[in-house]
Amino acid sequence: MKGPLFYAKILLFGEYGIIKDSKGLAIPYNSYQGALIISDDADEKAKDSNQKLREFYQYLLQLQDPDIELRLEEFRNDIEKNMHFDSSIPQGYGVGSSGALVAAIYDKYADNKITVLENLTRDKLLKLKSVFSKMESFFHGKSSGLDPLNSYLSLPILINSKDNLEATGIPSQKEGKGAVFLLDSEMIGETQPMVNIFMNKMKNEGFRKMIDRDFARYTDDCIDDFLHGNVKSLFGNVKKLSKVVLKHFKPMIPDSFHQLWQTGIETNDYYLKLCGSGGGGYILGFTQDYEKAKKLLDSYKLELVYRF
Known part of the structure; x- marks a missing residue:
């Protein structure tokens, strides 16, 4: 069977x-x-x-x-x-x-x-x-x-x-240069401890405000851009989201990826975000030039998810 x-x-x-x-x-x-x-x-x-x-x-x-x-x-x-x-x-x-x-x-x-x-x-x-x-x-x-x-x-x-x-439906993939990809952290992530960290952070009023004011807003904007095929606007909002995650979700990002994350934001060559609860596993990447990102990240295993 x-x-x-x-x-x-x-x-x-x-x-x-x-x-x-x-x-x-x-x-x-x-x-x-x-x-x-x-x-x-x-x-x-x-x-x-x-x-x-x-x-x-x-x-x-x-x-x-x-x-x-x-x-x-x-x-x-x-x-x-x-x-x-x-x-x-x-x-x-x-x-x-x-x-x-x-x-x-x-x-x-x-x-x-x-x-x-x-x-x-x-x-x-x-x-x-x-x-x-x-x-x-x-x-x-x-x-x-x-x-x-x-x-x-x-x-x-x-x-x-x-x-x-x-x-829902998502826009059909194009044969463009941009892409969503997975980056393998080569570490196992466990959901429960990460969710516990998040729940503890939610007890802090400043963190709760940041979630409502920045994190949720940028997430919503990214989704609207992605579903409507607004690629230029999408990358602007993914950059904002990537910054917020690096600043406020550091425990969910393996230490060895903090600098890589920051470099992407500074150069605009790629932007990283959590894939699931974080703590290891895959990290999601967004880039407007996948071939260039592959060269810059050639010491990591990447997997293509979606083409813009």
């Missing part, structure tokens, strides 16, 4: 902001994917995944939430047959490895499931997000449910606020 593929996701804009009810934009990232598989020849990775599924099954069993209608007996039987999640999505990199797993399990075992083929009203999207949030909380302690939602639907999702989501 091999189930359908579920893809990684990239939160282009909105990290941390969506916790505080500002806008976000998440897109599927098809370079990485995973699928549920039952096979006899299990290597160490497959055994680890199977063990994780056993723990997840116990969590779902105890959850007993009426909104989560899963055929748990069938799930348990498949686990006993050595089912595992065969995935190329790197863990701890901010691209939704646990989200893809949750999406795959919902797709296979949910009764009365909402599918991508039906009319995705706001209520249906919110219901899905709520179910996914409760399921994915097993992995992160607290989850918005956005990663599994993006992976399950394989559509760009625009988050207007906590209770206002919509599937």
Whole structure:
């Protein structure tokens, strides 16, 4: 048995902001994917995944939430047959490895499931997000449910606020010089400690004001520019966002990248921002000249996400 593929996701804009009810934009990232598989020849990775599924099954069993209608007996039987999640999505990199797993399990075992083929009203999207949030909380302690939602639907999702989501279209890619890219920090990032740091910072009135006044505003402007194809304005707003993140989110940026981040802002050759919660994993980059940025960042592994 091999189930359908579920893809990684990239939160282009909105990290941390969506916790505080500002806008976000998440897109599927098809370079990485995973699928549920039952096979006899299990290597160490497959055994680890199977063990994780056993723990997840116990969590779902105890959850007993009426909104989560899963055929748990069938799930348990498949686990006993050595089912595992065969995935190329790197863990701890901010691209939704646990989200893809949750999406795959919902797709296979949910009764009365909402599918991508039906009319995705706001209520249906919110219901899905709520179910996914409760399921994915097993992995992160607290989850918005956005990663599994993006992976399950394989559509760009625009988050207007906590209770206002919509599937959206993004401008088709051009063969231009500009690009969005991923930069590999070659460190694992853990979501929970980073979110805890953010929540502690939110106790500070000055930080809260900065989130409302600068961070949320620049994020919203970036999303509007990106969706409307206003590339010139987008880069101006990404630069502002990059500056704010470097100044106020330093603990979420690995120390060895602080200077690289600053150099991009000073030279305008590229701008960096967090990809997910930070602390390691991928860093998102925006550049108006990808070939030049590649040369400047030639000691790092880059992956192309989107072309302007």
